[in-house]
Each structure stands twice: as structure tokens, then as C-alpha cells.
Amino acid sequence: MRLSTRNQLTGRVTEVTVGAVMATVKVRLDGGEQVVTASITKEAVEELGLAPGVAATVLVKSTEVMLGVE
Amino acid sequence: MRLSTRNQLTGRVTEVTVGAVMATVKVRLDGGEQVVTASITKEAVEELGLAPGVAATVLVKSTEVMLGVE
Amino acid sequence: MRLSTRNQLTGRVTEVTVGAVMATVKVRLDGGEQVVTASITKEAVEELGLAPGVAATVLVKSTEVMLGVE
Amino acid sequence: MRLSTRNQLTGRVTEVTVGAVMATVKVRLDGGEQVVTASITKEAVEELGLAPGVAATVLVKSTEVMLGVE
Amino acid sequence: MRLSTRNQLTGRVTEVTVGAVMATVKVRLDGGEQVVTASITKEAVEELGLAPGVAATVLVKSTEVMLGVE
Amino acid sequence: MRLSTRNQLTGRVTEVTVGAVMATVKVRLDGGEQVVTASITKEAVEELGLAPGVAATVLVKSTEVMLGVE
Structure with missing residues (x-):
């Protein structure tokens, strides 16, 4: 899917901190x-398997x- | 002033497009x-003197x- | 690409209004x-070819x- | 009160998860x-009495x- | 309608600038x-009849x- | 640093509630x-030393x- 989102920067996860419903x-x-x-939901962290070392795109x-x- | 804003990335302006009230x-x-x-107001572009070559910090x-x- | 974005609703474009830098x-x-x-950049409207009748996903x-x- | 907010979609709450300060x-x-x-404050969930089955308007x-x- | 939106500040409109699709x-x-x-759509300015002197609530x-x- | 951010209102902190990753x-x-x-990260609250009585600028x-x- 191509997105209207102008900012899509590539990088790699270095740290994940998970709370009750949110995570950074x-x-x-x-x-x-x-x-x-990024401050996203805990649900998204789990679904995407975000952990240190994982390649990720930052979208804003x-x-x-x-x-x-x- | 120190800001709560977590993301402060340094860079340099390459292009400014100004509309009636908004600008990119x-x-x-x-x-x-x-x-x-960045999509910001025309007013901010003028106040900050944003133009190609100007050093700027991106805040998100x-x-x-x-x-x-x- | 799988996104952290929780809300991805499917639909179809019914109207596009383009200004100098922004569009609805x-x-x-x-x-x-x-x-x-959606209020997005004119640039995104052109890149994605958004026009009445086009299938689009709304992301929030x-x-x-x-x-x-x- | 009439709002400038363009998107006001009607629906019904199906799930509420509450953390220390935020809730989904x-x-x-x-x-x-x-x-x-929706990721909103725990305070708002309590004030509005949000719970499964409650009719709610989604605003974006x-x-x-x-x-x-x- | 009661809103989850925590910030609702009362005031009065002093200036409206309208562009092709957006307004401040x-x-x-x-x-x-x-x-x-506030940077909102031109459509919202017209629907709400926003003009200098009008009482308005700021929501964030x-x-x-x-x-x-x- | 001068900011494009249009809204910078002065005030004083009255209450801080800290969760696992977020705070209000x-x-x-x-x-x-x-x-x-304001819903900001716990990390920002600690870095800025936000506590009741502290003078703070609200940015939106x-x-x-x-x-x-x-």
C-alpha cells in the first residue's frame, strides 16, 4: 500500500519499554x-514483533x- | 527552553512552498x-525566515x- | 509493510479539493x-492519484x- | 456545541482496557x-462512563x- | 455531547484568514x-460561521x- | 530556539500523574x-523536572x- 504519509524514515529499533496499554x-x-x-500501543508492539535489532520504518x-x- | 518533545532532529531546509495560509x-x-x-503555517515560515539553506531542527x-x- | 497504526478503514474517494499546498x-x-x-498535502494527492471512485484506506x-x- | 472536527462517526464501545494514566x-x-x-486518558474513560455496549461517537x-x- | 477531549478553553475569535482549503x-x-x-478547514469555518467577535471554545x-x- | 509552533501559553504545573511509560x-x-x-512520556516528566509549582509553557x-x- 502506498501512503499519503510524507515522512517515512528507515532505521532500526534500539529499545522497547512496555506499559499497561502504551509503549515507547x-x-x-x-x-x-x-x-x-515513538509512543504507540502495547498491542501494536506485540503485533509487529518490535524488539531491539528489528528494522523499522518511522512514519510521521x-x-x-x-x-x-x- | 527545554521541551518535552522527544524528537528533535537537526537538518537543513531544501525547499519551501507557500500557499495562502499553509506552507510545506x-x-x-x-x-x-x-x-x-513539514506542513506548517505561512505565518511561521515568515516569522522564522525559513528558506533553502537555513539550518533547522525538526520537532515531532x-x-x-x-x-x-x- | 505492516503498520503500528491501529485504524485502517476501507472506503472509496468521493471528492477531492486541491489548494496551493494542501488538499481535502x-x-x-x-x-x-x-x-x-482527510486534509493531506497536494503532493500526496498527486502521487497517489486520488480522484473520485478510487478505492482508498483511511489511516488514523x-x-x-x-x-x-x- | 457544534465542532470544527470534520469526522464524527457513530458506533458502540466493544472493549475498554485501562492502564495507569492511559486507556484504549x-x-x-x-x-x-x-x-x-482510541487511545485516551483513563480520566476521560471514567468521566464518560465508557464501557462495552455504550453508544459513542468517534471524532477525528x-x-x-x-x-x-x- | 460530552467529549473525551481534556482541553476545552473558552474565548472569542479575533481573526480569520481563509485559503483555498485551509484557514487559520x-x-x-x-x-x-x-x-x-487554529488551522482548520475552510469548510469548518463556513459551517460554524467563525468571524471576529464570535464566542468559541478551543479544543485540544x-x-x-x-x-x-x- | 524559535519554534514554528503557533501556540505557546504560559502557566504553572498543578498536578503530575505518572504511569509506566506515559504521564499526565x-x-x-x-x-x-x-x-x-498534557499527556507526555514519563521520560519527559523526569528530564524536565515537572512537579506542582513549576512554571511551564504549554505548546500546541x-x-x-x-x-x-x-
């Missing part, structure tokens, strides 16, 4: 040292992105 | 070839991040 | 009369969903 | 078999909706 | 000088709120 | 009695703001 997953982006944190809708300048 | 800004992330698109709240696996 | 797309959900409106992250009761 | 609620949409998952801002095509 | 609306919050900007889901400290 | 923080806005609830992207009228 950290992904190191390919080609750099930058890390992205463009309307969710803010910019800052010094 | 493309930022190439440092340390890689990955590009992020962790609850806005989705993950995909092959 | 209306999708009638399968199995009912309910219609969903669960953290974006609110509930109301009478 | 599943709602089956009327006129079909499609189910929506149009800027939060993504589209996919095969 | 500024609302001064009651009991202070703080102003909120708690998962969309970030915090900063000096 | 309540902030009373300056110049009024209105309170904002304009695309996340909805409006209601009676």
Missing part, C-alpha cells in the same frame, strides 16, 4: 546517529512536524 | 540522505510517530 | 454511509481519536 | 464491521487522517 | 491576554500538548 | 482559571486545535 519504542535512523522515539504525517531555528 | 517545508536530516516534510511529539515493519 | 479528500467508508474527510493513529457520548 | 477503547462503527481504536480532526492506495 | 483562526482566551491559533486532545520549561 | 500533567494558564492537561501546533461554537 526508540529507533536509530539509518545514515546517522539521530534517534526517534507532515502536519505533525514542527520546525525550530536558532 | 522540506528539511534534509544531518548525517544522511533522509528528508522530512512521540505520540505522533508510527512504525512499520516489512 | 472525502472517502465513503465501506459497509455504511459514513464519510471521512489511535492517539488521534477522541470519543463523545450523549 | 474499541468502538465498532455503525453500518459495518469496521472497528476504531481531518489533519490527522492519512490515506493509502493499493 | 485566532481566538483570545477568556480571563487573559493569551491567544490560540491532551496527547497533542507539549510542555517546555526554562 | 495539568497546567493552570496564567491570567485565568483555565487548566490544560495549530493543526491540532479544533474549535466549537454554541
Whole structure:
């Protein structure tokens, strides 16, 4: 399926922390040292088998992105 | 100001397209070839002086991040 | 690609309105009369070839969903 | 109160899972078999009395909706 | 309808700017000088009759709120 | 850092509730009695030292703001 979602960055999971209904997953982006944190449902973590070392794509809708300048 | 926003990725603006009230800004992330698109207000583009070549930080709240696996 | 995105509803595009940088797309959900409106970039509309009659999946992250009761 | 929120879909709660501060609620949409998952605060679940069988409206801002095509 | 949406702040519209599909609306919050900007669809502006002087409630889901400290 | 984020409201933390991975923080806005609830990560609460009495800025992207009228 092709998505309208503008931002699709490739990386690899480095850390997963699971709570009662939510979880946080950290992904190191390919080609750099930058890390992205995702807050998703525990259900999604289990369904996708997310664990350290798994290759994952980070998706963010463009309307969710803010910019800052010094 | 320190922010609760988990995702703060550094990069440089490559393209700005301005509409009547909204604008899209493309930022190439440092340390890689990955590009992020932001849909922000025209007002913010003008206030921040966003234009190709300007260094910018991409900010995304962790609850806005989705993950995909092959 | 399997997605963490909890909500993936099938439907068919009924209307597309394009602005300078943003667009609105209306999708009638399968199995009912309910219609969903998406505000996405003009760029995504063009890339995906969205037009009336096209089958489309509506995706919404669960953290974006609110509930109301009478 | 009339809302700017474009998407207001009617349905019925089928499942509620409550954590320490967050909760997930599943709602089956009327006129079909499609189910929506909402991640909302535990506080909201208690205030609204959300439980299986309760009629509920699913609300989503149009800027939060993504589209996919095969 | 009672909403799960945690943030419902009362105020009054001070400015409306309409584009092809999107619009920005500024609302001064009651009991202070703080102003909120909303980016909503042109369609919603028309349906709700939003114009300077109109009393309006600002709604924001708690998962969309970030915090900063000096 | 100057931000594209349109909404930056000043206030003071009144309550913090921490779960396994998420937390809710309540902030009373300056110049009024209105309170904002933020759902952010536990990690952010700890990093920023959020606790009752701490001055905090509430940040919300304009695309996340909805409006209601009676």
C-alpha cells in the first residue's frame, strides 16, 4: 500500500519499554546517529514483533512536524 | 527552553512552498540522505525566515510517530 | 509493510479539493454511509492519484481519536 | 456545541482496557464491521462512563487522517 | 455531547484568514491576554460561521500538548 | 530556539500523574482559571523536572486545535 504519509524514515529499533496499554519504542535512523522515539500501543508492539535489532520504518504525517531555528 | 518533545532532529531546509495560509517545508536530516516534510503555517515560515539553506531542527511529539515493519 | 497504526478503514474517494499546498479528500467508508474527510498535502494527492471512485484506506493513529457520548 | 472536527462517526464501545494514566477503547462503527481504536486518558474513560455496549461517537480532526492506495 | 477531549478553553475569535482549503483562526482566551491559533478547514469555518467577535471554545486532545520549561 | 509552533501559553504545573511509560500533567494558564492537561512520556516528566509549582509553557501546533461554537 502506498501512503499519503510524507515522512517515512528507515532505521532500526534500539529499545522497547512496555506499559499497561502504551509503549515507547526508540529507533536509530539509518545514515546517522539521530534517534526517534515513538509512543504507540502495547498491542501494536506485540503485533509487529518490535524488539531491539528489528528494522523499522518511522512514519510521521507532515502536519505533525514542527520546525525550530536558532 | 527545554521541551518535552522527544524528537528533535537537526537538518537543513531544501525547499519551501507557500500557499495562502499553509506552507510545506522540506528539511534534509544531518548525517544522511533522509528528508522530512513539514506542513506548517505561512505565518511561521515568515516569522522564522525559513528558506533553502537555513539550518533547522525538526520537532515531532512521540505520540505522533508510527512504525512499520516489512 | 505492516503498520503500528491501529485504524485502517476501507472506503472509496468521493471528492477531492486541491489548494496551493494542501488538499481535502472525502472517502465513503465501506459497509455504511459514513464519510471521512482527510486534509493531506497536494503532493500526496498527486502521487497517489486520488480522484473520485478510487478505492482508498483511511489511516488514523489511535492517539488521534477522541470519543463523545450523549 | 457544534465542532470544527470534520469526522464524527457513530458506533458502540466493544472493549475498554485501562492502564495507569492511559486507556484504549474499541468502538465498532455503525453500518459495518469496521472497528476504531482510541487511545485516551483513563480520566476521560471514567468521566464518560465508557464501557462495552455504550453508544459513542468517534471524532477525528481531518489533519490527522492519512490515506493509502493499493 | 460530552467529549473525551481534556482541553476545552473558552474565548472569542479575533481573526480569520481563509485559503483555498485551509484557514487559520485566532481566538483570545477568556480571563487573559493569551491567544490560540487554529488551522482548520475552510469548510469548518463556513459551517460554524467563525468571524471576529464570535464566542468559541478551543479544543485540544491532551496527547497533542507539549510542555517546555526554562 | 524559535519554534514554528503557533501556540505557546504560559502557566504553572498543578498536578503530575505518572504511569509506566506515559504521564499526565495539568497546567493552570496564567491570567485565568483555565487548566490544560498534557499527556507526555514519563521520560519527559523526569528530564524536565515537572512537579506542582513549576512554571511551564504549554505548546500546541495549530493543526491540532479544533474549535466549537454554541
